[in-house]
Amino acid sequence: MSRELGPVDHGRLLEALEIEARVLGEVAHTASAEAPVPTAPGWTVRELVRHVGSVYGVTLGWLREGRKPAQWQRGPRQDETVADHYAVARDAVIAELAAHDPADHAATWWPADPTYGFWRRRTLHETLVHRVDAERAAGTAHPAVPADLATDGVDEVLTLYFGHRLAVMGLAGTRLGTVGVQTGGHSWIARAGPDRMEAWRCSPEEAEAADELVSGEPANVYLWLWGRAAPTAVISTGGHDLAAQLWALLRLATR
Template sequence: MSRELGPVDHGRLLEALRLEARVLGEVAHSASAEAPVPTAPGWTLGELLRHVGSVHRVTLGWLREGRKPTQWQRVPYQDESVADYYTSGTEALITELAAHDPAERATTWWPADPTYGFWRRRALHETLVHRVDAERAAGSVHPAVPADLATDGVDEILTLYFGHKLALLGLTGTRHGTVGLRTGGHSWIARAGPDTMDAWRCSVSDAESADELVSGDPANVYLWLWGRAAPTSVITSGGHDLAAQLWALLRLATR
């Protein structure tokens, strides 16, 4: 039986990945490839689609080679459209993920979860966040994010990126303190400082006892943590400095 590290089970993650990947492709097809992506300054919609296609291919390389690949197809072939490049890479990754039990061991960059399930979750949120980017580029003001996936994404970005990726990059905070986060019936604490960077799930009372508390609708908290929503989209109590530090550190971890 597969272990579930997040609020959403692995079957739902794979189902959602299929849907998000299809919608991203459809949105990109419906708009100009030269449309700027407001939530990813400097990118066009075509460049965003190429990026996701490349990420899906490097993920497939991790799974097939048992390590991070040194080479993979990063751009379309000369006679290949960006849309075809994206579609073929996405379909290959989903097929690979679906063919393996999520509990099966796989090489990952997070020691806490060396399984195929890690990659289901990571591929979903990579695709979901960029689907939001694509819809913004296509003119949608408020792209929808399902509440259960948003809550799972809050868990992932806190435990994986804040609690692990920052340490891999050798990055720490400048101010000591804790930020509690509460959304979708779940709560977390993110602790930062010059000598510690970690995050974990906690009770509601523990989150509310943190130095600062961030709360709101799951989609808003998720998109805010990913730098896709304004500070006013979440509610911050107890101050703003530590929440701002959390947000800034995540920009470094997820760039």
């Protein structure tokens, strides 16, 4: 029986990954390779595609070798184009994930979930966020993000990156306090401070009792937490300092 850690089941995650990875490749093909990516300063579309292809390669290393690869494959081989490198890695990682039950054991960088399901979710959201980046580079004004995937992504970025990744990186908040997050019928609390960084799902009442509350449409909250939307994309009540700290810390964890 597969373990479902988020609002979306693993079958939907894999299906969405296949769609998002295909669309990202199509958008990158139609955009100029040298077009700047406004939501990822310093990157061009070419660098964006190279990055995602490399992430797929690293994911395959975790799955096939049972550990983090010794080094990233930063780019295509001499006989490969960036687009070919991306396509080969994309097809390989999707095939590997599809060939295993999400509950099957797999090495991961999150002790709470050592399964193939972790990588279905992580690979989807890596792809989805960068598909949005590619569409922004191509001139799409408001890239669409399905509400169910956005809600799942909010859960992932809070529990995985805020609640785990920041501590691994040795990063912490300077102000102690809690931020409630509400969207898509789900609620969370993120608590930061000099000696603690944690996030968990909670009741609506608990979220509303936090020091500050961030809410909005799922796509807006998701993209805001990933640094892809302006502060005005979400509604912040009870103040702004702790919400700003949450956003800034996540920018460090997810870059």
